[in-house]
Amino acid sequence: MKLKSTILAGTAVALLGSSAFAADMTIVSWGGAYSASQNNAYHKPYMEMNPDVNIINDESSAEAVAKLRAMNEAGNITWDLVDVVASDAIRLCDEGLALEINPDTDLAAAPDGTPASEDFGDLLVSECFIPQIVYSTTFGYRSDVAEWNGKEPDDICAVFDLETFPGKRSLEKRPINNLEWALLCDGVAKEDVYDVLETEEGLDRALAKLDTIKDQVIWWSAGAETPQLLADKEVVIGSTYNGRLFALIEEQKQPVKMLWDAQVFDLDGWIVPAGLPDDRKAAVMEYVKFATDTQRLADQAKYISYGPARASSAPLVGKHADLGIDMAPHMPTDPNNAKNTFLYNYEWWADYRDDLDAKFQAWLAK
Amino acid sequence: MSETATEQVLTTKDGRPLKASLARALRREKLRALVLIAPLLIFVLLTFVAPIADMLFRSVENSIVEDTLPQTVNALQDWDPSSGQVPGEPVFAALAADLKVAVDLKTHTRLGSRLNYEKTGISSLFRKTGRRVKKMTEPPYKEQFLKADKKWGQVDTWQTLKQFSPRYTDGYFLSSLDAERTAEGLQMKSEDEQIYLLLFGRTLMLSIAITVSCLLLGYPIAFLLAQLPLRTSNLLMILVLLPFWTSLLVRTSAWKVLLQQQGVINDFLVWIGLISDANRLVMINNQTGTIIAMTHILLPFMILPLYSVMKTISPTYVRAAKSLGATDWTAFWRVYFPQSVPGIGAGAVLVFILAIGYYITPELVGGTSGIFISNRIAYHISSSLNWGLAAALGTLLLAAVMILFIVYDKIVGIDNVKLG
Numbered sequence: 170m171k172l173k174s175t176i177l178a179g180t181a182v183a184l185l186g187s188s189a190f191a192a193d194m195t196i197v198s199w200g201g202a203y204s205a206s207q208n209n210a211y212h213k214p215y216m217e218m219n220p221d222v223n224i225i226n227d228e229s230s231a232e233a234v235a236k237l238r239a240m241n242e243a244g245n246i247t248w249d250l251v252d253v254v255a256s257d258a259i260r261l262c263d264e265g266l267a268l269e270i271n272p273d274t275d276l277a278a279a280p281d282g283t284p285a286s287e288d289f290g291d292l293l294v295s296e297c298f299i300p301q302i303v304y305s306t307t308f309g310y311r312s313d314v315a316e317w318n319g320k321e322p323d324d325i326c327a328v329f330d331l332e333t334f335p336g337k338r339s340l341e342k343r344p345i346n347n348l349e350w351a352l353l354c355d356g357v358a359k360e361d362v363y364d365v366l367e368t369e370e371g372l373d374r375a376l377a378k379l380d381t382i383k384d385q386v387i388w389w390s391a392g393a394e395t396p397q398l399l400a401d402k403e404v405v406i407g408s409t410y411n412g413r414l415f416a417l418i419e420e421q422k423q424p425v426k427m428l429w430d431a432q433v434f435d436l437d438g439w440i441v442p443a444g445l446p447d448d449r450k451a452a453v454m455e456y457v458k459f460a461t462d463t464q465r466l467a468d469q470a471k472y473i474s475y476g477p478a479r480a481s482s483a484p485l486v487g488k489h490a491d492l493g494i495d496m497a498p499h500m501p502t503d504p505n506n507a508k509n510t511f512l513y514n515y516e517w518w519a520d521y522r523d524d525l526d527a528k529f530q531a532w533l534a535k
Numbered sequence: 536m537s538e539t540a541t542e543q544v545l546t547t548k549d550g551r552p553l554k555a556s557l558a559r560a561l562r563r564e565k566l567r568a569l570v571l572i573a574p575l576l577i578f579v580l581l582t583f584v585a586p587i588a589d590m591l592f593r594s595v596e597n598s599i600v601e602d603t604l605p606q607t608v609n610a611l612q613d614w615d616p617s618s619g620q621v622p623g624e625p626v627f628a629a630l631a632a633d634l635k636v637a638v639d640l641k642t643h644t645r646l647g648s649r650l651n652y653e654k655t656g657i658s659s660l661f662r663k664t665g666r667r668v669k670k671m672t673e674p675p676y677k678e679q680f681l682k683a684d685k686k687w688g689q690v691d692t693w694q695t696l697k698q699f700s701p702r703y704t705d706g707y708f709l710s711s712l713d714a715e716r717t718a719e720g721l722q723m724k725s726e727d728e729q730i731y732l733l734l735f736g737r738t739l740m741l742s743i744a745i746t747v748s749c750l751l752l753g754y755p756i757a758f759l760l761a762q763l764p765l766r767t768s769n770l771l772m773i774l775v776l777l778p779f780w781t782s783l784l785v786r787t788s789a790w791k792v793l794l795q796q797q798g799v800i801n802d803f804l805v806w807i808g809l810i811s812d813a814n815r816l817v818m819i820n821n822q823t824g825t826i827i828a829m830t831h832i833l834l835p836f837m838i839l840p841l842y843s844v845m846k847t848i849s850p851t852y853v854r855a856a857k858s859l860g861a862t863d864w865t866a867f868w869r870v871y872f873p874q875s876v877p878g879i880g881a882g883a884v885l886v887f888i889l890a891i892g893y894y895i896t897p898e899l900v901g902g903t904s905g906i907f908i909s910n911r912i913a914y915h916i917s918s919s920l921n922w923g924l925a926a927a928l929g930t931l932l933l934a935a936v937m938i939l940f941i942v943y944d945k946i947v948g949i950d951n952v953k954l955g
Contacts, residue, residue: 232917260648262661265641337796342903380916388903402797442609516659523919524655530911531730 174332187458193223194452196304198252199205200228203414207252210459218459222452233257237266237442246442249453252301255294255436262297263356265442268450269296269327275454279464279481288479292436294515295535299461300438300478302469305501305510306346309399309414310334310406313424317405324509325431328406329382339395339407342388344529345518346408348432349511351378353431363517372525376532389535399425411501415474419492419499433513438478475511476502542787591933594926597704600696604633608700616694616718621687627676634668653706654865654922655693660686664755667939694718707927731928734908735935741825741907742890746818748830749886750835757841757878761848772842781837785901790828794819818904828900833889844878880952888936908932 196212198204198372205224212224233253240246253261261267271278272293276285286293292300310322317337328333328350340347352362354373355378365371379386385402389395396417397407411432417423439461441453459465466477467485474496477483486497496504501510545553571577601608606629616621637643647661648922667683680687698716699706709715713729715722723729756775760768778786793799801815810816818824848871856866894909901907908928915925 235917235920238920260644263641290758293898392900401795403795519662520651520656520659523652523921526919527728527730531728534730 178195178446192221192452193225194249194449194456195225195227195247196250197230197231197233197248198229200439202412202473203219203229203475206469206475207460209472210469211456211465214465215456216339217460221341222456232267234260237261238264240442241266242445246444246445248442249445249449250457251442252437253368253440254517255300255438256518258298258438258440259295259515261518265395266299268443269443270441270447271301272299275458277458278462280480281393281481283481285461288481290480292438292478294436297440298436298438299397299440299457300436301461301466301501302437302478303434303500304339304437304475305411305429305434306408307414307431307501308406308408308410308428308430309395309417309425310425310428311399312426321426321453322406322428323430325350325428327377327428329354331382331385332481336405337385337387337398337403338382338385339389339398339404339409341408342390344525345522346513347379347530348375348511348525349433350431351375351486353511354378359474359511363514366525367517367521372528374435376529379532384488399423411499412473412475419494427506429501430509431511432506435513436478437475443456470500472497472502476500495496590926591930592926594707594930595703595705596600596923597706598702599642599649600700602698603637603642604630605631607633607696611693611697611700612882614697614698614888616690619866620688621690622693622780624675624677627680627687628674630680631671631676638668647919650695652710652924653699654691656686656696657692660684660692672777687691687876707923708931710924711863711931713775714756729913731908734906734911735791738907738909738932739935740765740892741822741829741905742887744826745829745833745890746883746887748826749834750883752830753834753837753841754875754879757845760838760842761845775835775838777882780830783832783895784831784899790824791819792832794824794827819900819905820905823899823907823930824902825897825905825907827951828896829890829893833886836885836889839879839887840874840881843929844881845875848874878948879953880943880947882932884940884952889937891932891936 172388194234196207198207208226209490211410212226228282229246230252233251234257237246237248237251238249241315246528258267262269272286272289273284276299277287278284283524290512292303294300297425299367299395308322308325308328310327312321313332314336317333320333322330322334346438348366349362350376353359355374357365366375379496387398387407392410392413395404395407396413398404398415399407400421400423406428413426414425414427418427424497439457440499441450441457445453461479464485466479467482467487469475470477470482471487477486483502486500488494489496498505501507536596543941547553565663607626610626610629611622614626634643637646643661643665644658647658650661651698652656663681664683664687671679708715709721710724712733713724713732715724715760760771762768763771765955769850791798795801796815796817798819800818801810804810805812805815818827852870852874853866856870857863861869891907892909894907894913897905898910898913901910909932912928912932913927915921917929
């Protein structure tokens with residue numbers, strides 16, 4: 170009898186305890202410096218303000234679409250908020266796996282009262298997508314290569330110029346961006362790139378251009394590889410996300426410079442998985458409202474060189490939290506860096522991805 | 536005769552035939568055993584067999600077309616693709632009705648992505664038409680669909696739709712074998728899309744190479760370990776086990792540092808003057824890198840079974856052989872080696888099967904020429920989301936392992952394998 174009552178009491182305490190203490194909220198992101206910036210700018214202040222919320226970081230964003238599909242099939246959504254790139258957000262929204270958002274009621278207005286829908290503007294590329302940052306895929310190069318005889322690349326075609334700029338390059342192990350850059354340097358006008366790529370000859374042309382440097386390329390699949398290869402002097406020039414290069418240049422003080430020419434802009438932001446129970450949904454919507462307000466997006470830029478997605482955040486971007494350097498000139502959206510940018514076509518890639526990937530991988534394997 | 540036979544049947548005290556009683560006892564015994572292992576059995580079935588079976592089933596499953604567009608699939612039955620004509624109004628009317636439902640459920644984009652694996656452009660065709668279909672009210676629909684997207688007026692769009700209407704498809708398996716079904720029948724895909732047969736072949740060759748190099752390196756070490764006195768062999772054993780206990784990623788990254796062109800080994804070779812600074816060896820991001828790193832990672836799986844078998848070989852046999860006049864080599868080759876074959880079998884099977892399914896190490900050090908079929912499976916599971924193709928590739932890989940296993944059993948005999 171005594172044992173039974175002890176167990177019962179214990180269970181009751183445990184139940185009370187779990188409801189009185191923090192409710193878990195699982196937020197999924199990309200890990201590394203990027204997750205750290207979110208942790209500093211959003212998670213920590215939010216948990217301080219709301220001691221009853223306990224944020225758990227998951228770093229599976231690279232497989233977000235696959236995992237959300239699987240969770241949906243299993244009928245058990247374990248994630249509360251997911252950080253994805255724009256194309257994945259569009260896909261998830263189209264498939265009904267992400268919740269539709271009304272920017273003006275669900276998100277905070279700018280300090281001057283501008284509604285969120287205006288403040289985010291064109292970056293609201295999908296009804297389910299809450300943009301946070303603009304990042305770009307661009308090139309970094311070593312500034313101490315003896316074989317270059319003091320020359321430094323100033324446009325994207327330097328990647329394909331083995332005579333002036335000898336040495337190994339690193340490129341991503343997928344067709345997206347690489348094919349576009351190849352065509353741009355083969356003399357195709359920016360606005361015609363996708364029309365050309367759509368044809369058989371266009372693809373051959375892009376691959377032929379890539380063939381000229383194929384034996385000098387190390388292909389990467391994780392964003393951290395190019396900075397590592399540059400630091401090790403394994404490659405002299407390579408593509409990756411601009412924030413990773415920023416960390417390499419400013420935090421690790423490597424002799425590497427940015428080549429902003431033909432940088433490819435992309436967006437990253439939140440989606441709320443569809444099918445959450447009401448209480449969890451309410452909790453996460455409150456968090457989203459906080460984490461995407463003007464000040465919070467500007468705060469994130471203290472920790473990583475990605476441009477805030479709100480127009481009203483841009484003037485608030487200040488200095489790096491540890492290094493004390495001005496962050497604005499390091500943003501991909503800074504006018505000095507954004508002289509020649511390239512917008513990749515999500516819609517087009519949604520169609521051609523399977524086909525071109527098969528051909529690209531076959532080309533790689535040969 | 537028969538009378539005596541009945542009389543002679545042995546019975547238990549309560550008059551039941553002994554045989555039946557024994558069978559009953561045995562049955563009860565079996566049932567009790569079954570109940571005891573039931574939790575494990577259920578666990579294995581639920582967590583191991585069922586998910587794998589489900590995954591394998593995806594390689595032929597194709598109900599999405601019929602589930603999303605039931606009326607259209609039905610209406611399309613009478614349409615003959617070889618007529619060269621787009622189907623008539625009834626099919627378009629059925630499509631309009633199906634799509635209206637699908638758009639509400641948001642399943643049309645999933646169908647679009649599924650069919651996009653087969654024909655480029657269908658994904659956006661469904662997306663685009665999905666946005667328009669709500670505004671379509673009055674028949675005739677054909678005109679409105681053609682206006683929404685001219686692809687609806689092309690025979691091959693409909694041909695793809697019809698071809699993938701059945702609930703089961705061999706499409707994924709054909710893709711895994713670089714083949715496809717076209718209007719002219721079964722064909723190999725165009726040269727610039729053929730990749731999987733190449734990758735299967737490469738996975739097989741590299742796995743064999745890795746197994747052989749593990750054996751060549753592992754056999755002498757295991758031999759040494761088994762011969763040395765216990766105190767020394769324990770010390771050496773730790774040298775084998777320490778890397779084994781170290782994280783796979785750490786070991787793989789260490790190889791990157793060692794093998795890269797500006798890495799330790801190249802620096803050393805340049806320093807001693809064996810190679811010039813301009814001609815540093817390329818040892819990573821290719822097949823060499825994969826073979827070196829994976830041999831290192833899988834080596835303990837070869838050494839441990841070899842060691843445990845060699846430990847049981849009595850040294851008296853070799854001594855006896857020598858006392859009868861055998862040379863060292865003869866004693867080893869004729870007496871010792873045949874006794875260690877079960878260990879070789881176990882080690883080789885273990886290393887080969889682990890190697891054939893590896894993907895992390897090849898992904899990190901294999902570049903483009905050193906990647907395995909598993910890397911494509913991982914890609915299709917997590918990036919391209921073509922789970923059907925991934926399942927088909929996985930099924931083929933499983934089948935290949937099983938065939939090799941049977942061949943191995945025929946040649947060496949699986950009873951010969953000894954793990955301890």
